[in-house]
Amino acid sequence: METALENLSKEDLIKVISSRDELIKSLSQDTSKKDEEIDYLKSQLAMYKRMQFGQKRERFEGDPNQTMLPFEADPAEVVQQQEEIKEKIEYTRKRPNHKGRAKLPAHLPVKEVEIHPEGDLSQMICIGKEITEELECEPAKFYIKRYIRYKYAAKDKSAVAIAELPERVIDKGIPGSGLLAMILTAKYMDHLPLYRQKQIFARENIQIPSSTIEGWTRQALEKLEPLYEKLVFDTKVQGYLQVDETPIKVLDSDKKGAAHQGYFWVYHSPLDKTVLFDYNPSRGGIAAVPMLGNFKGYLQTDGYAVYDKYAKKKEVTHLACWAHARREFEKALDNDKERAEKALLMIQKLYAIERKSKQENLSAEQTKELRLTESLPVINELGKWIFEEIKSTLPKSQIGKAMAYAYARWDALSAYLYDGRLLIDNNLVENAIRPVALGRKNWLFAGSHEAAQRSAMIYSFFAICKKHEVNPFQWLKYALENIMSINHKNLKDLYPQNFKNKPTCSL
Structure with missing residues (x-):
């Protein structure tokens, strides 16, 4: 090999070295690309595991060795259970540690039931009465409403x-x-x-x-x-x-x-x-034309691309939803816990300021001033951090997606600062959808x-x-x-x- 290289001219030797460098560069790029794909797949797997094994509901698997349930109980057990029921009934009648009754609604009609002592009461006089009330109800009552119109001549x-x-x-x-x-x-x-x-x-x-x-x-x-x-x-x-x-x-x-x-x-x-x-x-954009075709004002939406057409209109100020941005970072907790938690902590500060405004019952003008004083510095800090971190973040990773989601909508996420009557997120409209x-x-x-x-x-x-x-x-x-x-x-x-x-x- 060395002899063959020695016999090459200077130009050919340069070509060989250049080809070798290109091959090494190509292999390096392929390796880097595969590393990105591996990291992306790992983040997806972590998210799916979280979705699958998170505490959503109780799971139960039957024991294959479990015996058949008995159809009849032992007579001695029946007697014992009856005694326990009797004791339980007596216990509940006494209502120990009762903290008082709930106040009954004053607007409800009252149906009185008079109860007199048994036996001969002719030689006795009534010296008072004790009143006990309980809330009662009847099933839906159906009746016929009959209109009778009399004729006169x-x-x-x-x-x-x-x-x-x-x-x-x-x-x-x-x-x-x-x-x-x-x-x-x-x-x-x-x-x-x-x-x-x-x-x-x-x-x-x-x-x-x-x-x-x-x-x-x-x-x-x-x-x-x-x-x-x-x-x-x-x-x-x-x-x-x-x-x-x-x-x-x-x-x-x-x-x-x-x-x-x-x-x-x-x-x-x-x-x-x-x-x-x-x-x-x-679900296409044309569906919203009857309502938003001539809309002017503040329009608050999630990240669905259909709304971009209406949000870009000159007469419209687009507001994004911080709740959706927060959810993206929550998904990234298993992918990059340190950076996801940092972002969530700053978003938490923004919501704490909103709670402060409600608790102090601030006016729209006071709320705007509070936001500009306390919320704006947090938003600026978070924005600068995302701008720097996104450069060194894999775009396909979940933390990369979360940063990209917020970065692409930064102006819309900050727009709620314009007026104290505007809301930080779209949660109220989502709450209205829940009955559906x-x-x-x-x-x-x-x-x-x-x-x-x-x-x-x-x-x-x-x-x-x-x-x-x-x-x-x-x-x-x-x-x-x-x-x-x-x-x-x-x-x-x-x-x-x-x-x-x-x-x-x-x-």
Whole structure:
């Protein structure tokens, strides 16, 4: 080999050395690339292990050596158990260490039950009484509401008078406003599917076909459409909206035997505490055009790329969500604990400042001043740290992804400092979506795209009820009774936040 090299000219020798250097460089690059891939795969494996083996729920595996359960207990054990039950009953009657009774609601009706001593009381006089109260209830009470309209005629039979029948939710239908309100509240607020409600009716010996209950639900929701359209208009002109979306399965699908994946687009106005659900078959950016096409003001979203089109508009100030940025760093705890914890600690300081503002009940101006004084230095420190650290971080690692997520949205993450009324994260709109997730586990899907939109409508109003602490059943009953007769100029009076709620019990 050495002899062969010695016989080479100077130019050829340079070429050989250059080729060797390129080969070494290529091998080094391949090794570096493989190291990056290995680190990335390790971080993914760590995250999946955390997801798989984290304390999400209890797991149980049966013992294969376990014997069959006995069908009958030993007679001696039965006697012993009966004695223990007797002692337990006597113990619970004495109510040891009882700390006092909860105060009963004053607005509830009282049903009195008088109890006199047994035996002859003719030779005795009453010297007082002791009163004991308990909270009791009856199952849903069904009754028939019968309208009896009397006819009057003039003595000369020239005219006949009869009172007009009050407006009814379903013309010529049998359900009253209270029954319809109960059905809708049970389904969309308490997540009780219609077939279970049918079973409740059957227990009271009221047989109603499923198709009839479904028809009642549809017709009742259709009555609320004018109110919903007014809510859509009012939401469009809000100057600060939080937006998010959540999936819903719809049976109306182009594929036979498959359900269509539709989406609820949810718009929350933090200043007015109103929520609007809007259904669309798509998750594409075009779905938000009706609501955000002409939007002007502050728009707060997560990192979904669809919102970028609206966020870049000149009239829009985009706010990102610190909760989403924090979640990315939480995922990186198993990948790079030291740096992930450093970032989480600084984000924790930002939330501590927000809690301080709420606890001290600061005004919007005072909150802005507090943020500029205390939050801004933390944000600047975190931003400089990410800028320096991201240069030496593998982009595909989880810590790299967390840094990249925050770095790409830094201006939007800092924008909540502009006004004390703006929020640090998008959590309130996510909270408004939670009832939908519970509903999906119970009624599973919507029967059609139209049914999904009607569901969006009632979800909107019930979410507003929750935010303003309004009894949803009482509001809905009132709205159904009045929406057909109210002047269209006063339609906003039927909004849940404008409903004068009756007292509710609180124990």
